[in-house]
Amino acid sequence: MQSKLVSFINVLRSHDVRISTSETLDAMRVISVLGYTDRNVLRAGLSQALAKTADEKATFVQCFDRFFQYRLPDAANEETSDADRIPELDPELLADADSALEQLANAKNPEIQSNLDLSGEMQANPQLQAQLHTPLMEMLRVDDRNGLSLAIAQAAEGVGLSQIQMFTQKGQYTRKILDALGEEHIRQAVVALENQGSPALQELQTFRDRLRELVRDHVEREYLLHAEGRNKQFMDEILAKAKLNNIEHHYLHRVHDLIRKMAKRLAARHSRRRRVSKRGRLDMSKTIRRGIANDGVMFDVYWKSIKKDRPQILALCDVSGSVAAYAKFLLMFLYSLYDVLPRVRSFAFSSHLGEVSELFDRHPVEKAIELVNRQYGGATDYGNSLLDFSKLALDDIGSNTTVIILGDARNNHGDPKLEVMQSIYQRAKKVIWLNPESRKLWGSGDSEMLRYQSTCHFVAECNTLQHLERIVDQLLRTNA
Template sequence: MSITGPIAAEHGLPGHLVDFVGALRRHGVAVGPGETVDAAQVLSVIDLLYRDQLREGLAAALLRRSGQRQVFDTLFELYFPAALGAGAGEVEVPRVGDDDDGAVDVEALRDILADLLRDGDIAALTELARAVVDALGRSGAAGSGSQGAGGQPSWSAYQALRTLSPETLLARIMDDLKAGMNGEISDFTDEMLRREIRDRIARFRKMITDEVRRRTAEIRGKEQVAKTAVPKQAEQVEFLSAYADQLAQLRRTVHPLARRLASRLAVRRKHAKRGTLDMRRTLRRSMSTGGVPMRPAFRTRRPGRPELVILCDVSGSVAGFSHFTLLLVQALREQFSKVRVFAFVERADEVTHLFEPGAELSGVMSRVLREAELVAFDGHSDYGGSFGSFAEYWGDAVTPRSSLLILGDARTNYRDPNLTVLRRLVGQARHAHWLNPEPRRQWGTGDSAAMRYADVVPMHECRTAGQLADVVEALLPV
């Protein structure tokens, strides 16, 4: 790989590194001048031909938090590509007929792919991916050489993968492997081999996607491609639009996020040791200085850990937000003297025992929906009915020592919001806050009673884990 030429900006390799760092910052990775200097030193000692070493060296210099590696890897492929244009060492693509203008022989190409997947030859698979994109990935009919906007060529990973269908080669590869072992293979070995081949197929699919992205970036520009190609960091993913894999990744960030919040709270406590001014002790001290209060005296702070009462909507897509928030609170529960959790859909029920220390938290939301009595009629959210049932059966859980936390989107399905009961519960609590995963611009639209509830209890927008962390940090007791 040569860094001179088109990849290098007009200011050379240092300018290119600065562009790369700028792209990381635009996508939420905090990189300071110190990290940039460290990265420059990495470039000065690592042979740029060894991309894996370059990748790991830059990652070690630039990344400081977990959850940023996927963003880094995607941008690294754009700013430090493995090749330019079609690259070198192209694999010969089999064609129907003797000349190069013949149609691609897809079955012969699949045979080559099957052999490489079976043998695990990653270098050859990389070269094959480039050849496949060149032969099958051009937009339009396979191999048509069609042009995109402005007469420029365009490529499609979907088209290349659909034509080649690498996932359908699993059975053929397994038969070849078993034949090489004379058919003597245990169930355990069979499963291990299947997983290994699936991983290789997934890696090849990623090679195709990366190759298409690289060639597109050369035409449209790295910045333009990065806008859609770079994934969001886990803390920037919106709860209500996250799919299953993103929610699973979010849950893996709970404990690192909780540790960060706890450390920030420790700093706040360190800087808030002194309480209010003690006038009596201050005046007594001033007697030795002629009545001038040279040494003010302060009351000793006795921070008490409040009780926390959580009311959370677990219906529909809001359940992902509620689950993450409950896991975060569970990780921070040592900051509170007592935590009680109540879930609701149409009515409320206590589920504290499912979130006790040592409880199995995998699949906990499924247990909440299965074991708790949350539905009274049709299974649609009823905030007013839920507040009413909570006040009737567990109203005494909210005391002057309690902080009341409500989680939900405030969409009542046009039912009575029961503001009277909520106002009474908020009046009983020491503090009360509502965390809403919907964008603020949607509050009060359709069946949302968010603006009416916001008149009773402070409501905070918490669309992402980052926003949630900021709100929770502000609400944690000092």
């Protein structure tokens, strides 16, 4: 059972539930305390030890039901001690299965008749009898669901189904499991009966098809359990490394999730810092306490008030045509950041600039991005936009403010208005410029990047999600 638990935890991990080793140990202790008698209690207990947010709990319940539903008591392989029994099926599920069986039986009434055909044929034909006298065939004939799924599960384990990676492997695994079950006997028998033109053929074919369907279902479930989560992780990794302008529209949703997660993680790590300030009200008790060592003379004084660092961020995003593909992601990032760090003010610009914080506040992400693009899209004029910005927000820039500019600095040969950047630079704690173009291209053509660079504390190339995350992490760390 321990290996079952570990593979269950692997499944959970592949579905984005973070589980540490110590939590795995906890889960084992939970199982040893609760036992396997009550499936609901076990599920509740395990979820408390493993899933630690509301989202994770939902994932957990889904995975638990998928994982343990089809693992029936395995008498052949596992010790049958009480502790090793596998959770029993939900009574509800059993009831479902029962009614399904009944329906099946009703539907197949005429075939019960033909079943006689098959047994008749078998008695008449000793070769057929030998071929079909297998436990598998027996289970099919008496419709032993438990036995069949047990046999399929064992065969699946034998061929390593839990290693399935791609949906293209489903057919291959189905074949392997069928072979392991000994399906070729049935196949041969079908061929033999076909040659004879026997009336029992149809009956046998039904059995064969049922078996195949059962196996296919099993493979499908295992695929969902094992490969789906892994594929998602794989996808996430690729998306994080891909250049933002190359990511298809189709994956936008997924990217938004990723960006949100990133922003949330960063915000959680850095949102608030406290430190004791050096003035204000005297912390009398602490001062006296520390003074005792000096015979009650208060050499060192301590202060009560505690200063909180709340980094303020002003973000400017270029939404002009030249960076359109990036702008979408950068806006998305801004949006997510705004969601988690309420002191972010966002601005968008191309030929002129305006504040978009309110738009972000009121609309969901797609809508907000669309509105921003419509309102501020156009040809770039950095000079003008910077002037707009200084009018709007220069007075709010203080020693605790970080200004982030997202753009390619391609100014269509206009006046870059460096002096405005200079005044921003002098007031702000930090000015950061993230450029989606690769560093080699900076300064080429109408790019003013090299000149703007002189008025920034930090410039970086930023065109993948990974870049973005790394940079923002750095920014928040130095801010603290």
